[in-house]
Amino acid sequence: ETGVTQSPTHLIKTRGQQVTLRCSSQSGHNTVSWYQQALGQGPQFIFQYYREEENGRGNFPPRFSGLQFPNYSSELNVNALELDDSALYLCASSPAPHRGTDTQYFGPGTRLTVL
Amino acid sequence: GESVGLHLPTLSVQEGDNSIINCAYSNSASDYFIWYKQESGKGPQFIIDIRSNMDKRQGQRVTVLLNKTVKHLSLQIAATQPGDSAVYFCAENPASGATNKLIFGTGTLLAVQP
Numbered sequence: 001e002t003g004v005t006q007s008p009t010h011l012i013k014t015r016g017q018q019v020t021l022r023c024s025s026q027s028g029h030n031t032v033s034w035y036q037q038a039l040g041q042g043p044q045f046i047f048q049y050y051r052e053e054e055n056g057r058g059n060f061p062p063r064f065s066g067l068q069f070p071n072y073s074s075e076l077n078v079n080a081l082e083l084d085d086s087a088l089y090l091c092a093s094s095p096a097p098h099r100g101t102d103t104q105y106f107g108p109g110t111r112l113t114v115l
Numbered sequence: 116g117e118s119v120g121l122h123l124p125t126l127s128v129q130e131g132d133n134s135i136i137n138c139a140y141s142n143s144a145s146d147y148f149i150w151y152k153q154e155s156g157k158g159p160q161f162i163i164d165i166r167s168n169m170d171k172r173q174g175q176r177v178t179v180l181l182n183k184t185v186k187h188l189s190l191q192i193a194a195t196q197p198g199d200s201a202v203y204f205c206a207e208n209p210a211s212g213a214t215n216k217l218i219f220g221t222g223t224l225l226a227v228q229p
Contacts, residue, residue, distance in 0.1 A: 042204050042206075043217075045217060050176075079194055092217075103161055104217060106160070109158045
């Protein structure tokens with residue numbers, strides 16, 4: 001176990017709705033990254049948060065947004081849900097965003113289904 | 116564009132044999148690589164990592180080899196066990212900016228036959 005927790009485990013929403021996913025990072029880690037993993041694919045980087053600020057973003061539209069709190073926990077918000085947003089959403093924590101030096105440890109993920 | 120790909124989507128081995136999972140990457144500037152194991156219904160689990168200034172690194176029953184000349188990465192698992200059955204991903208950290216993001220391949224399914 002990595003110590004990274006995510007909630008909820010599963011979620012079902014309908015198209016057009018909004019969703020908030022939550023992540024608690026491993027103790028001592030101040031950086032949180034979010035990934036989207038479609039069925040049968042590798043995880044795709046959404047964005048990263050460090051010291052409550054967005055620190056890099058992948059190729060995802062603005063309706064994907066996030067927050068990081070002073071205790072380093074994080075939220076991923078997705079507005080105007082689309083069917084293609086159905087995926088496993090993974091949170092990963094690491095000690096600091098020093099490129100190439102810090103391994104990312106993943107939580108169990110939240111399975112989002114959009115109907 | 117940047118990509119990390121795998122040669123074989125499925126690898127079937129007999130229990131006790133050695134397994135080799137291969138991965139090709141396209142960004143020659145990438146300087147950090149990680150192998151993850153993902154079991155059904157779980158998040159990716161860190162196995163082993165290697166930096167670009169190394170060509171080999173060993174862990175417990177696992178070895179990662181990096182060939183920068185041909186941009187190739189491999190994961191060797193010794194004495195494969197049924198518990199090793201999972202999808203294995205290689206990931207690279209491209210040398211672009213201060214964000215510690217990872218680019219993943221599509222994965223290789225390792226099936227261990229008893």
